[in-house]
Amino acid sequence: MQSFRTEIENPIVEKDIIDLANKIELFKNGKVDEEKFRSLRLARGIYGQRQEGVQMIRIKLPYGKVLSKQLKRIADVSDEYSRGRLHITTRQDIQIHYVDIDRTPELWADLEKDNVTLREACGNTVRNVTASETAGIDVKEPFDVSPYADAVFEFFLRNPICQEMGRKFKVSFSASDEDTGLSYMHDLGFIAKIENGIRGFKVMLGGGLGSQPRHADVLYEFLPTDKIIPVMEGVLRIFDRHGERKSRAKARMKFLINDIGLEDFKVLVDEEQAAIENNTVPINVEDYPISVPVTVKAPKIELKNEDAFNNWKSTNLIPQKQEGYVAIGIKVLLGDFYSDKARLLADLVENYAAGELRLTLRQNIVIPFVKEDLVPFFYQELDKLGFAEVGYNKAVDITACPGTDTCNLGIASSTGIAEELERVLKTEYPHYLKNKDLVIKISGCMNACGQHNMANIGFQGMSVRTPDKLVAPALQVLLGGGNLGNGNGVYADKVVKVPSRRGPEALRRILNDFEANANGKQFLDYYLEQGEKYFYNLLTDLSNVTNLTQEDFIDWGTNEAYIKAIGIGECAGVVIDLIATLFLESDEKIDNAKEALGHKVYSNAIYFAYSSMVNSAKALLLSENISTNTQAGIISQFDAEFIESHKIDLGTSFSEVIYQIKTNAPTQAFATRYIENATVFLEKVRAFRTQEQSIVS
Structure with a gap:
C-alpha cells in the first residue's frame, strides 16, 4: 500500500x-x-x-x-x-x-484543510444538496432553508444507506413558492412553508430530466421540519432496495415511482419508519452559523461611466430582506472563471461584505450582505475583475454544460453555441439584457446537465446524417418549458432538429415571431397558446440536410471537421476475479459494521451488515451466471436458487434473515445479532463457492 x-x-x-x-x-x-x-x-x-x-x-x-x-x-x-x-x-x-x-x-x-469535500459529488450517491441562491436573504421566504439543507447534507454524507445505490439521487430546497430550487425536477424537492406557526415543507418526489423528463409528484403538502430527515431516509432505503440496478437508463427514482405507484411507495416509506433510529430529527437552527457583515466605511470613489453603472444596477442587484443591504449577482459566462480572479473576489467579500458567496443554479455568483452605500465601490472593483457584465439571470444569461469540451458524453458543442447565441442577443436584441422572463439553456447531450428541457428555449447537442452518410453536429430545439412555482413546472417540447450552425437563425426566428405576435404575453404563455406545430412550421426548413455547406460540418468553438465520438478518458483495468472482489467487499462491510457498533452508531452498523449480505448473495448468483437487478430481486433469486434447492442451509429463508432490517428498531442487541447473521452468511456462501470451484478443478 x-x-x-x-x-x-x-x-x-x-x-x-x-x-x-x-x-x-x-x-x-x-x-x-x-x-x-x-x-x-x-x-x-x-x-x-x-x-x-x-x-x-x-x-x-x-x-x-x-x-x-x-x-x-x-x-x-x-x-x-x-x-x-x-x-x-x-x-x-x-x-x-x-x-x-x-x-x-x-x-x-x-x-x-478548509472543510471542503469531494465525497459523494459524483456516483450513485446523494449528490450535492442544492437550494435557492437567495436562501437567508430572500424577501419572499417564510424562513431560511439553509440550516435544513445543511442538516440533510451532513446527515447523509458517508451514510451507509446511500453509498452504492442503483443511481444518483438529487435533492433541492426552495426558499419560497417561487420554487427557485426547481423542486419539480428533483428526486426529492422541499419548498419552505409555514402552517399554524409551524415550519415545514411541501415535499415533491420523483422528478427528473434526461431523455425522459418526469414531473415530480406531491409526496406531502406539508411536512414538519423534524420529519424531513426520517422521511428522506425511508425514501432512500426503499430506493436502494427496489431500484433498478441492471439498466442505468431505468435506474432513477422517477422510474421506480412509475413502477410502484406513488401511494404504494408512500406506504413502503411509512412502513420503513419502524426500522429507522429516530422518527423525528429536530434541526437546531440556532447552531447554524449566522452571516455577519463587516462594518466598514464606504471608500470614496469616482465612477468613470455613470450610465454603465446605472445599467448594471438595473440588472444585477438583488433585493435583500435585511434592511440596509442588497445582494449582487455576478454573471459568469458559461460558469467559467480563473483562480487569480477568484482570490481577489474572495478578498473583496471578506473585507467589504460577509465573507461568503453563493454559487447559483444558473452558473453564476451571488454576493450577499453588501451595504447599500458600498454598491458603487463594489461595481468599480468587480469591473476591474471583469465581473461587472450586465444581465444577471436575464435572457442573455445562457446556461450550458461543458459538452464536448471535456465531457465523455458530449455529442455536440454546448459552450460554443452558447457564446454565439449570447453574442446574437447582445448585438441584435439588446433589450433582452433586462428581460428576466426568457430562459435559454443548452446541453451537449440528452442527459440534460444544462437543464435544457426545462427552459423556455432549449438546445440539446445531437448529430445529423446527410443522404450520402456524412455526419454533422446538430441541435434539437426545445420550446415551452418553464417553472410555474410552488412545485409546478412544464417540460419543453422537442420541436425540430437543425444543424448546429443554424442554431442562431432558429433563435432569431423564434424571437422575431414572439416580438411580432405575442402582444405582451410572456414567452411560455405565448408558446402554449400557439402550440408545437406552429413553431415546427416556423423552423422546419432549417432541418433540411440536403443543402449543407462545408461550414456546417464544423462545430461551434472549433476549426476542425466534426467527428461524432463519445470520449473514452477512463482507465482500462486489468481483468480480475469479480466474485473474489465482491467477497472482499463483504468482509470490509462487516468490518465497517463492527466499527460502527463499537461507536454505538447502531443504524449504520445494521445497514453495513445488510449491504454485506446483499453483496455476498450477488457474488454467488454471479458465480452461477445468474444476472442480478434490484436488491429485492437478488434476495428472492438467492432463495430460489440456493435455499429452496437446499444447496445452502440457513435454517430458514434468506429473506427471513435479511429482512429483519425492516421490522427491528436499530438497538445494540439487534445490531449485534444482525452482524453475526451477516458473518455466518458470508462464511456459508464463501464455503459453497470454494467447494464448487474444487469440484470444477
Missing part, C-alpha cells in the same frame, strides 16, 4: 482519503475490479474526462455556499493540480479539469 499521509484532523476524513490512495494503487496493480474502482472514485468526486489520462474533479459545495477562505483554498488547489480554471455547475458545485488521478488524494487532503 502507499505510505500516503495527510494533515487532516478529522480521523474519518483522513481514513477516507488514505483509503482512496490505497484503492488507486490496488486498481493499478490489477487487484480491484474496474467497475468497482469506478464506483469508488466517482463517489469521491473523480470523474473520467473526455481527454484520456486525466480526470475531472467535482467539489461538493452544499447549497452553493462558499466562504472566502474556502474559495481561496479551491483556487490554490486548481493552480497546484490543474490549470487554474474553475467551472460552476448547474448544481452549485465547482469542477476543475485535467487532474492526474494519482494526485487526487493529495488534492482532496488540501481541500479538507
Whole structure:
C-alpha cells in the first residue's frame, strides 16, 4: 500500500482519503475490479474526462455556499493540480479539469484543510444538496432553508444507506413558492412553508430530466421540519432496495415511482419508519452559523461611466430582506472563471461584505450582505475583475454544460453555441439584457446537465446524417418549458432538429415571431397558446440536410471537421476475479459494521451488515451466471436458487434473515445479532463457492 499521509484532523476524513490512495494503487496493480474502482472514485468526486489520462474533479459545495477562505483554498488547489480554471455547475458545485488521478488524494487532503469535500459529488450517491441562491436573504421566504439543507447534507454524507445505490439521487430546497430550487425536477424537492406557526415543507418526489423528463409528484403538502430527515431516509432505503440496478437508463427514482405507484411507495416509506433510529430529527437552527457583515466605511470613489453603472444596477442587484443591504449577482459566462480572479473576489467579500458567496443554479455568483452605500465601490472593483457584465439571470444569461469540451458524453458543442447565441442577443436584441422572463439553456447531450428541457428555449447537442452518410453536429430545439412555482413546472417540447450552425437563425426566428405576435404575453404563455406545430412550421426548413455547406460540418468553438465520438478518458483495468472482489467487499462491510457498533452508531452498523449480505448473495448468483437487478430481486433469486434447492442451509429463508432490517428498531442487541447473521452468511456462501470451484478443478 502507499505510505500516503495527510494533515487532516478529522480521523474519518483522513481514513477516507488514505483509503482512496490505497484503492488507486490496488486498481493499478490489477487487484480491484474496474467497475468497482469506478464506483469508488466517482463517489469521491473523480470523474473520467473526455481527454484520456486525466480526470475531472467535482467539489461538493452544499447549497452553493462558499466562504472566502474556502474559495481561496479551491483556487490554490486548481493552480497546484490543474490549470487554474474553475467551472460552476448547474448544481452549485465547482469542477476543475485535467487532474492526474494519482494526485487526487493529495488534492482532496488540501481541500479538507478548509472543510471542503469531494465525497459523494459524483456516483450513485446523494449528490450535492442544492437550494435557492437567495436562501437567508430572500424577501419572499417564510424562513431560511439553509440550516435544513445543511442538516440533510451532513446527515447523509458517508451514510451507509446511500453509498452504492442503483443511481444518483438529487435533492433541492426552495426558499419560497417561487420554487427557485426547481423542486419539480428533483428526486426529492422541499419548498419552505409555514402552517399554524409551524415550519415545514411541501415535499415533491420523483422528478427528473434526461431523455425522459418526469414531473415530480406531491409526496406531502406539508411536512414538519423534524420529519424531513426520517422521511428522506425511508425514501432512500426503499430506493436502494427496489431500484433498478441492471439498466442505468431505468435506474432513477422517477422510474421506480412509475413502477410502484406513488401511494404504494408512500406506504413502503411509512412502513420503513419502524426500522429507522429516530422518527423525528429536530434541526437546531440556532447552531447554524449566522452571516455577519463587516462594518466598514464606504471608500470614496469616482465612477468613470455613470450610465454603465446605472445599467448594471438595473440588472444585477438583488433585493435583500435585511434592511440596509442588497445582494449582487455576478454573471459568469458559461460558469467559467480563473483562480487569480477568484482570490481577489474572495478578498473583496471578506473585507467589504460577509465573507461568503453563493454559487447559483444558473452558473453564476451571488454576493450577499453588501451595504447599500458600498454598491458603487463594489461595481468599480468587480469591473476591474471583469465581473461587472450586465444581465444577471436575464435572457442573455445562457446556461450550458461543458459538452464536448471535456465531457465523455458530449455529442455536440454546448459552450460554443452558447457564446454565439449570447453574442446574437447582445448585438441584435439588446433589450433582452433586462428581460428576466426568457430562459435559454443548452446541453451537449440528452442527459440534460444544462437543464435544457426545462427552459423556455432549449438546445440539446445531437448529430445529423446527410443522404450520402456524412455526419454533422446538430441541435434539437426545445420550446415551452418553464417553472410555474410552488412545485409546478412544464417540460419543453422537442420541436425540430437543425444543424448546429443554424442554431442562431432558429433563435432569431423564434424571437422575431414572439416580438411580432405575442402582444405582451410572456414567452411560455405565448408558446402554449400557439402550440408545437406552429413553431415546427416556423423552423422546419432549417432541418433540411440536403443543402449543407462545408461550414456546417464544423462545430461551434472549433476549426476542425466534426467527428461524432463519445470520449473514452477512463482507465482500462486489468481483468480480475469479480466474485473474489465482491467477497472482499463483504468482509470490509462487516468490518465497517463492527466499527460502527463499537461507536454505538447502531443504524449504520445494521445497514453495513445488510449491504454485506446483499453483496455476498450477488457474488454467488454471479458465480452461477445468474444476472442480478434490484436488491429485492437478488434476495428472492438467492432463495430460489440456493435455499429452496437446499444447496445452502440457513435454517430458514434468506429473506427471513435479511429482512429483519425492516421490522427491528436499530438497538445494540439487534445490531449485534444482525452482524453475526451477516458473518455466518458470508462464511456459508464463501464455503459453497470454494467447494464448487474444487469440484470444477
